[in-house]
Amino acid sequence: MTDQNPLGLKKIHHIEFYVGNAKQAEFYYRNAFGFSRVAYAGLETGHREMTSYVMSQNRIKFVLSTPMNENNYAAEHIRKHGDGVRDIAFLVEDADHAYNEAIKRGAESASEPSDQKDKHGSVRHAAVRTYGDTIHSFISYNTNNGHNYSGPFLPGFAEQDVEGDEVGVVLIDHIVGNVELGKMNHWCDYYRDVMGFERYITFDDKDISTEYSALMSIVMSDGGHNIKFPINEPAEGKGGKSQIQEYIDYYKSAGVQHVALLCKDVMFTVQKLQDNGVEFLRVPDTYYEELNDRVGPIDEDIDELKRLGILVDRDDEGYLLQIFTKPVEDRPTVFYEILQRKGCKGFGKGNFKALFVSIEEEQRRRGNL
Numbered sequence: 441m442t443d444q445n446p447l448g449l450k451k452i453h454h455i456e457f458y459v460g461n462a463k464q465a466e467f468y469y470r471n472a473f474g475f476s477r478v479a480y481a482g483l484e485t486g487h488r489e490m491t492s493y494v495m496s497q498n499r500i501k502f503v504l505s506t507p508m509n510e511n512n513y514a515a516e517h518i519r520k521h522g523d524g525v526r527d528i529a530f531l532v533e534d535a536d537h538a539y540n541e542a543i544k545r546g547a548e549s550a551s552e553p554s555d556q557k558d559k560h561g562s563v564r565h566a567a568v569r570t571y572g573d574t575i576h577s578f579i580s581y582n583t584n585n586g587h588n589y590s591g592p593f594l595p596g597f598a599e600q601d602v603e604g605d606e607v608g609v610v611l612i613d614h615i616v617g618n619v620e621l622g623k624m625n626h627w628c629d630y631y632r633d634v635m636g637f638e639r640y641i642t643f644d645d646k647d648i649s650t651e652y653s654a655l656m657s658i659v660m661s662d663g664g665h666n667i668k669f670p671i672n673e674p675a676e677g678k679g680g681k682s683q684i685q686e687y688i689d690y691y692k693s694a695g696v697q698h699v700a701l702l703c704k705d706v707m708f709t710v711q712k713l714q715d716n717g718v719e720f721l722r723v724p725d726t727y728y729e730e731l732n733d734r735v736g737p738i739d740e741d742i743d744e745l746k747r748l749g750i751l752v753d754r755d756d757e758g759y760l761l762q763i764f765t766k767p768v769e770d771r772p773t774v775f776y777e778i779l780q781r782k783g784c785k786g787f788g789k790g791n792f793k794a795l796f797v798s799i800e801e802e803q804r805r806r807g808n809l
């Protein structure tokens with residue numbers, strides 16, 4: 441708990457999605473993305489309100505939750521937003537401190553500090569609101585006779601062991617929020633003032649505008665650069681609708697646009713995801729003709745990159761390889777980025793143009809341009 445990290449954030453503990461049918465979402469994340477189901481809470485474990493599956497792959501944990509009653513808040517969230525991210529939960533040193541400090545610094549409460557217990561011990565939980573209906577939970581482990589919480593996930597969850605066939609994603613690299621026109625600075629200030637984050641990189645509409653899909657983006661990051669939250673807002677295109685505005689029109693508010701999953705061997709991971717049926721955006725083949733001139737020598741075979749549709753960008757420290765899925769729900773909202781970093785700390789600015797041309801093509805097919 442320093443000036444740089446006033447809330448005592450340690451890392452992202454998990455992301456919780458509210459979904460219409462968690463049982464089917466579990467199947468998708470296990471069979472398409474290779475997550476293993478490691479814990480469960482539902483009717484069989486005495487939970488009458490909510491059913492949740494905990495999906496794990498290396499250091500990534502997703503919770504897929506569905507309400508069992510129409511008067512549960514999650515039902516309202518899904519009615520409004522469709523499937524989407526409800527909670528970006530942090531592991532913190534002390535949930536009470538994180539919560540109190542966040543409130544003092546201007547955050548709005550979502551849930552006051554409380555104990556969550558079961559036979560494996562207890563954790564302390566609290567939550568504050570961020571953009572749209574998204575929240576940040578703060579979780580700290582209470583020591584129990586000197587031991588941390590020893591259950592499979594959090595109190596109330598029963599252990600499960602349904603293995604997925606790993607695709608090789610390792611950790612959450614960044615989580616992008618789309619916010620309303622004119623609100624980007626407000627939410628960047630929120631992460632600066634409440635969480636002690638700093639501006640990591642700024643992109644303006646010169647970097648990332650095509651005829652239609654203009655956007656502005658600022659990447660906010662914690663002092664250690666372990667947690668990176670780019671915030672996008674729509675910018676005026678030349679008469680068409682920004683992809684950020686399309687998201688907001690369908691998500692019905694600000695919310696999480698994409699989660700970027702870091703992998704060690706992007707060729708392996710993308711091949712596997714494609715074999716499993718995950719759909720990716722493709723850029724025109726001419727992209728690969730210009731690639732060598734743009735990024736210089738790379739270890740990978742350009743024909744293989746082209747076959748898989750993987751994009752490359754370089755900064756002064758190295759290069760990165762990245763690819764984006766199509767939205768993973770019917771509404772054009774949340775999608776995934778798969779990336780591998782070879783020294784590069786950027787976000788693929790050099791790919792924005794090519795990418796946005798293909799995003800616009802998708803928007804046009806949806807009648808939303």
Ligand code: FE2
Nearest residue numbers: 616700777787
């Ligand atoms: Fe990204």
